[in-house]
Amino acid sequence: MTFVPIDVLVQGGQLFARLEQATASASVVVFKDILPLALIPPIFLYLGSLQFGWQIGAEDVIRLNQATLLMISVCYFLALLLGFIGLAILLRWMAPTYAATLEMSRHLTLVATVATPMVVGSIAHLYPHVFVNMLAIIPVLIWSMFLLYRGLPIVLRTTPQQGMLMASSLIGIVLVAAVTLLGITVVLWTHGFGPSLGL
Amino acid sequence: MPDPNVYNDRVVTVLVVLSLVWAIAGMGAGVFIAAELVWPTIDLGQEWLSYGRLRTLHTNGVIFGFGVSALMATAFYSVQRTSHVPLFAPKLAWFCCIAWNLAVLLGGISLLAGWTSGKEYAELEWPFDIGITIVWLAFAVVFFGTIANRKVKAIYVSNWFYGALIIVIAMLHVVNSMAIPITIGKSYSLFAGAQDAIVQWWYGHNAVGFLLTGGFLGMLYYFLPKHADRPIWSYRLSIVAFWAFTYSYIWAGPHHLHYNAIPEWVQSLGMVMSIILLAPSWATMVNGVMTVAGAWEKLKTDPALKFIVLALAFYGLATFEGPMLSIKSVNVVSHFTDWTVGHVHSGALGWNAMITFGTFYFLVPRLVGAALYSVRLANIHFWLALAGTMLYVLSMWGAGVSQGLLWLSLDELGELSYGFRDIMASMTPYYALRFVAGAIFLSGAILMFYNFVKTMENRTTVVRRIPDVTTARSAVEAVA
Numbered sequence: 014m015t016f017v018p019i020d021v022l023v024q025g026g027q028l029f030a031r032l033e034q035a036t037a038s039a040s041v042v043v044f045k046d047i048l049p050l051a052l053i054p055p056i057f058l059y060l061g062s063l064q065f066g067w068q069i070g071a072e073d074v075i076r077l078n079q080a081t082l083l084m085i086s087v088c089y090f091l092a093l094l095l096g097f098i099g100l101a102i103l104l105r106w107m108a109p110t111y112a113a114t115l116e117m118s119r120h121l122t123l124v125a126t127v128a129t130p131m132v133v134g135s136i137a138h139l140y141p142h143v144f145v146n147m148l149a150i151i152p153v154l155i156w157s158m159f160l161l162y163r164g165l166p167i168v169l170r171t172t173p174q175q176g177m178l179m180a181s182s183l184i185g186i187v188l189v190a191a192v193t194l195l196g197i198t199v200v201l202w203t204h205g206f207g208p209s210l211g212l
Numbered sequence: 213m214p215d216p217n218v219y220n221d222r223v224v225t226v227l228v229v230l231s232l233v234w235a236i237a238g239m240g241a242g243v244f245i246a247a248e249l250v251w252p253t254i255d256l257g258q259e260w261l262s263y264g265r266l267r268t269l270h271t272n273g274v275i276f277g278f279g280v281s282a283l284m285a286t287a288f289y290s291v292q293r294t295s296h297v298p299l300f301a302p303k304l305a306w307f308c309c310i311a312w313n314l315a316v317l318l319g320g321i322s323l324l325a326g327w328t329s330g331k332e333y334a335e336l337e338w339p340f341d342i343g344i345t346i347v348w349l350a351f352a353v354v355f356f357g358t359i360a361n362r363k364v365k366a367i368y369v370s371n372w373f374y375g376a377l378i379i380v381i382a383m384l385h386v387v388n389s390m391a392i393p394i395t396i397g398k399s400y401s402l403f404a405g406a407q408d409a410i411v412q413w414w415y416g417h418n419a420v421g422f423l424l425t426g427g428f429l430g431m432l433y434y435f436l437p438k439h440a441d442r443p444i445w446s447y448r449l450s451i452v453a454f455w456a457f458t459y460s461y462i463w464a465g466p467h468h469l470h471y472n473a474i475p476e477w478v479q480s481l482g483m484v485m486s487i488i489l490l491a492p493s494w495a496t497m498v499n500g501v502m503t504v505a506g507a508w509e510k511l512k513t514d515p516a517l518k519f520i521v522l523a524l525a526f527y528g529l530a531t532f533e534g535p536m537l538s539i540k541s542v543n544v545v546s547h548f549t550d551w552t553v554g555h556v557h558s559g560a561l562g563w564n565a566m567i568t569f570g571t572f573y574f575l576v577p578r579l580v581g582a583a584l585y586s587v588r589l590a591n592i593h594f595w596l597a598l599a600g601t602m603l604y605v606l607s608m609w610g611a612g613v614s615q616g617l618l619w620l621s622l623d624e625l626g627e628l629s630y631g632f633r634d635i636m637a638s639m640t641p642y643y644a645l646r647f648v649a650g651a652i653f654l655s656g657a658i659l660m661f662y663n664f665v666k667t668m669e670n671r672t673t674v675v676r677r678i679p680d681v682t683t684a685r686s687a688v689e690a691v692a
């Protein structure tokens with residue numbers, strides 16, 4: 014039995030060979046790997062915000078009451094869960110173009126692998142200060158990208174060259190999705206949902 | 213008497229080298245001003261090291277030094293190959309190369325000395341404006357003269373983009389630079405108030421459109437099929453996208469002036485045309501992605517193709533983000549924040565710089581007839597470029613969205629909650645991350661520079677004969 018998040022942390026050079034061998038079904042991967050990964054950052058966020066409060070900038074610390082905080086953490090969890098599964102679906106959709114496997118469990122495994130460093134980095138949420146979280150992003154992002162480019166062809170069983178193309182397409186799509194989310198958030202703000210802005 | 217049977221490639225080599233020098237200098241200035249936003253006192257009290265002056269040096273250095281030199285080099289290289297003739301008026305091509313770079317160099321010094329017209333990307337004062345016009349006309353003569361001499365009937369699509377670059381930039385530059393000189397180093401715009409703003413952003417946005425986008429698409433359309441060793445996925449789509457792009461871009465400028473003192477309908481027109489622009493932009497991206505997808509084996513042997521793949525991904529991001537930011541209800545928050553700067557650099561680093569790197573890794577070994585000194589260094593460069601761009605974009609998204617929120621936040625009394633100084637002070641973490649991102653990106657460019665110096669060491673530009681045109685023509689007609 015493999016636990017992707019643990020393997021990523023302890024397996025080093027053996028990692029991809031092990032993942033290549035993995036045989037779990039898609040639903041097992043979701044429960045065993047994806048679910049825990051999606052749970053950890055919201056828990057860190059909850060604890061950190063309760064303890065210290067968020068510091069976005071401009072002096073004051075934002076302290077939310079426990080109920081709001083709980084709601085935000087649950088939304089965060091759901092967003093991560095849907096995001097991870099959505100990414101796996103997206104990968105599968107691209108798979109024929111790059112001659113990769115169609116097995117959903119493998120796509121999910123890849124997502125779990127790439128997400129692990131980010132989840133580890135989310136330990137910075139325990140001290141929710143923007144600077145600390147920004148510092149954490151640098152190594153974590155580089156590590157994740159390395160796992161994506163290195164791991165994709167092996168886990169999804171395609172050539173390194175097609176894997177490179179597929180990984181780059183994924184980065185493009187993720188960035189577009191991220192900026193779309195930012196855009197939607199901002200439009201909601203300007204239409205009166207969320208913080209009160211002087212518009 | 214120049215030999216009519218060989219290509220003029222020496223001027224291309226020199227332009228490539230100059231472009232590389234500007235890349236290092238311009239991005240170096242970028243990293244330095246990024247540092248100034250974290251540690252403001254590193255200007256050491258010197259006016260010429262102050263943020264305001266170095267920022268214009270950065271933008272002019274990268275756009276006109278690095279970008280235009282690269283565009284001239286690749287235009288001269290590809291127009292000869294696609295026309296099967298040497299350059300028309302090769303001496304004039306040398307004039308373009310030397311005079312352009314001299315203008316950017318002296319112009320840069322004048323910016324440091326405090327000369328500026330105050331118009332973004334058109335800061336250089338009137339003596340330079342006149343000089344630039346002359347060089348640009350010479351560029352047009354060389355380019356269109358070569359096309360007129362061509363031995364192949366069809367004008368390949370890359371030449372349409374380079375041609376549009378030359379014509380449109382000439383038009384924009386001449387109109388926007390019209391001014392009344394007061395002294396040698398100071399002039400006042402011929403336009404006033406809101407008109408001046410509209411003319412300026414008609415210029416500014418189309419400089420982005422026809423230079424940083426259109427010109428570099430010329431590069432893409434010539435060098436991508438060369439790398440991939442197969443024709444572009446859909447030639448018809450590339451032509452349709454060209455005309456759609458040209459017609460819609462020219463109207464998009466007013467999106468820089470949302471909620472300003474220009475007529476409401478002009479703003480809305482700018483917004484609508486910006487949204488329409490998404491279609492030709494993504495058509496081009498799909499065309500590129502499908503061309504590479506069919507040629508993936510090439511990635512085994514060609515370290516440069518990777519840069520082009522990534523350039524396409526960031527081109528897709530930037531051309532999606534731009535139309536989105538021009539929607540007024542997004543722009544009201546994003547304007548005057550670092551989100552714009554992040555958007556600019558996902559294009560500038562991810563698209564312009566990346567595609568130029570990919571092209572140069574292809575071009576330099578061919579120009580001097582040697583293998584690339586180190587494929588390993590090129591691969592390391594790829595990782596540094598990717599990491600630098602990603603971190604840059606993420607830091608500016610974070611900074612921009614929190615700024616947007618903080619600028620507009622109201623307290624219980626309905627007053628603005630935060631002052632400018634408080635907000636700027638809270639940006640330090642993001643700016644520090646951007647500084648690191650820029651330093652990573654720059655170090656990649658320095659590795660590339662070293663790699664090319666080693667590749668070119670003790671070599672000169674190879675003289676290449678122009679291949680027989682009948683075989684070439686039948687090849688082109690077979691594709692058409």
Ligand code: HEM
Nearest residue numbers: 239242243245246271274552553556560564565650653654
């Ligand atoms: C090492 C890489 C780079 C770094 C660290 C960097 C840094 C910066 C900084 C600090 C600014 C000023 C932002 C502000 O005033 O708030 C800026 C502006 C700008 N840079 Fe760069 N830059 C880099 C590369 C490039 C490249 C390669 C290009 C173009 C090809 C470019 C084009 C621009 C433009 C057009 C602006 C003006 C943006 C605006 O007014 O909104 N930069 N850059």
